[in-house]
Amino acid sequence: MRKRRGSGWLYDAALMTALEHHAVTRVVEAFGDRTLSRTNFRDQTTLIVQPEDAHEILRFLRDDAACDYALLVDVTAADYLEYPVDQPGRFGVVWVLRSHTHDDLLLVKTWLNPSIDTSGIEHDPALEVDSACDIWPGAEWREREVFDMFGIRFNGHPDLRRILTWRDFPAHPLRKDYPLRGRGERENYEVIDRDSV
């Protein structure tokens, strides 16, 4: 932990111990048998969990009084295809949690690896996690967006439809193997001239 003092950067032993994140400690106590890891970047702690544990741990993070993450700020994802640094998986799904009682923001992340070609929209059973809608009802639209953009499906979601693109859109456009200019979606429209009116 670095702390700014005057013009120089100083390492502060007291703040170093603050790196032990209280919620992560609680999760490690309660889920000691699971594979967990965590990272810390500029005071922001990320708890990395296995996809099948995510739902249980998220529920614990909301219900446990020492954690008390009452607000789900966001559910999002990222595609690490051709990322310059090796990553444990292709897609990272991230839950951003906020605790008002403890004034803390925690990221929970899990990694998914596709089992089939990602250029289409076929259902890939490897790209599934459990929905957090039953924990935070506000997760509904965010999970729809992640599904729409990345094709990651949320089990138990009440209404998992596309939310930004339209129903028949032939791709999941935020995947890195989807071309920025699309595959002709924006060109294939009916042209209206003065006669057709």
Place this chain on the structure above:
Amino acid sequence: MGLEAAIPVDGFLTTSLNRVINWARRSAVWPMPFATACCGIELMATASSRYDLARFGAEVFRFSPRQADLMIVAGRVSVKMLPVLQRIYKQMCEPKWVISMGACASTGGVFDTYAVVQGVDQYIPVDVYVPGCPPRPEMLIEGVMAIQRIIDQDNIPFDGDGRRLPLEIALEPTHRPSDQPVDVTIGAT
């Protein structure tokens, strides 16, 4: 038209019916603001008191396409929005005109992505292109006036079969943006 000067003392005036109709049309262009992005803000400024589109008889913004004859496409049009744009265009009554306002509506602008239409003129007929990002209100007014001049001169282009062609006017900047007004000191003598 300079009517006041043309009317003689006894109050009679002769003119051609066409001229009167065109004068009426030109003086009452009712825009339909299809404002989808930041250009819409400049469109609002154009209509509000400082630039005052009302001076040119086009201040009656109608949100019903049935009551409008000039569509101002102000902003980028996403692929999902395009069918809406086309439907609204179809619902407007002839004679109707379309202004494509700003870089995005005319070309897609910097948004060269799968979700943004690269120029609405690919899908609907556009009469006047107003350049800028966003165009200044003066430019937009110039675009409206370009259409008014065409109406006034009865110059609506037709092809051989009597069908209307898009005007396809691309505006050049016609003015140098002047300095902003100097500060006013309230209460000074």
